[in-house]
Amino acid sequence: NAGVMQNPRHLVRRRGQEARLRCSPMKGHSHVYWYRQLPEEGLKFMVYLQKENIIDESGMPKERFSAEFPKEGPSILRIQQVVRGDSAAYFCASSLLTENTGELFFGEGSRLTVL
Amino acid sequence: GEDVEQSLFLSVREGDSSVINCTYTDSSSTYLYWYKQEPGAGLQLLTYIFSNMDMKQDQRLTVLLNKKDKHLSLRIADTQTGDSAIYFCAESPPTGTASKLTFGTGTRLQVTL
Numbered sequence: 001n002a003g004v005m006q007n008p009r010h011l012v013r014r015r016g017q018e019a020r021l022r023c024s025p026m027k028g029h030s031h032v033y034w035y036r037q038l039p040e041e042g043l044k045f046m047v048y049l050q051k052e053n054i055i056d057e058s059g060m061p062k063e064r065f066s067a068e069f070p071k072e073g074p075s076i077l078r079i080q081q082v083v084r085g086d087s088a089a090y091f092c093a094s095s096l097l098t099e100n101t102g103e104l105f106f107g108e109g110s111r112l113t114v115l
Numbered sequence: 116g117e118d119v120e121q122s123l124f125l126s127v128r129e130g131d132s133s134v135i136n137c138t139y140t141d142s143s144s145t146y147l148y149w150y151k152q153e154p155g156a157g158l159q160l161l162t163y164i165f166s167n168m169d170m171k172q173d174q175r176l177t178v179l180l181n182k183k184d185k186h187l188s189l190r191i192a193d194t195q196t197g198d199s200a201i202y203f204c205a206e207s208p209p210t211g212t213a214s215k216l217t218f219g220t221g222t223r224l225q226v227t228l
Contacts, residue, residue, distance in 0.1 A: 093214070
C-alpha cells in the first residue's frame with residue numbers, strides 16, 4: 001500500500017495521559033502535514049514538516065502539542081497531558097517535494113478519544 | 116482573513132444533479148479544491164481548479180469558479196448512492212506553503228432512492 005499510513009486508527013486515553021500519533025507519508029513524499037478535525041467541523045491546519053525540520057507550526061496549540069519528522073521513521077504528533085477537548089480526528093497528509101499544485105494525499109486519520 | 120463557508124447539508128434523489136456551493140474570502144488563493152470524506156475515512160481529493168480558470172469538467176464532476184463573487188461550486192451529474200459523503204472545499208494560500216489548506220466546514224450530501 002503506497003498511501004499515507006497512520007496509526008493507531010483509534011486511541012483512547014484518560015485525561016492527563018500522553019497520546020502519540022504516527023504517520024508514514026506516501027513513498028517519495030518529503031512533506032508532511034497534520035490537520036485536526038473536531039466533531040462536526042472542517043479540518044484545521046496544525047503543522048507542516050519536512051525531514052528533520054518544522055516549517056510551519058502556526059496551527060499548533062502553544063502547550064502540550066509537539067510534532068517531529070525524523071530523518072528515519074514516521075512523523076509523530078505528540079499530545080501531552082491530554083484533555084477532553086483534544087478528542088478529535090487527527091489527519092496526516094503528504095505531498096511531493098516538487099508538487100506545486102498544493103495537492104495533498106491524506107491518511108485515514110487517527111481518532112483520539114479522551115475519557 | 117481566510118474563512119471558507121459551506122452549507123451543512125444537501126439531500127438529492129439518485130439520478131439527479133447535486134450542486135454544492137462554497138464561498139471564500141481570500142481572493143488571492145492560488146488553487147481551490149474539492150475533497151470527499153466518506154464515513155470513518157480520510158479525505159480524498161476529487162478535483163481542483165487553478166484560480167485563473169472559470170470551469171473545469173472531469174467526468175461527472177463540474178467545478179465552477181466565480182472569482183468576482185469568491186464563489187466555488189461542485190456539480191455532480193447523475194448522483195449515485197455512492198456519492199453520499201461529506202464534501203469539503205479548500206483553498207491554498209497565495210504565498211507561502213501551497214499545501215497549507217484552509218477547509219470549509221463541509222457539506223453532507225445525502226442521496227436518496
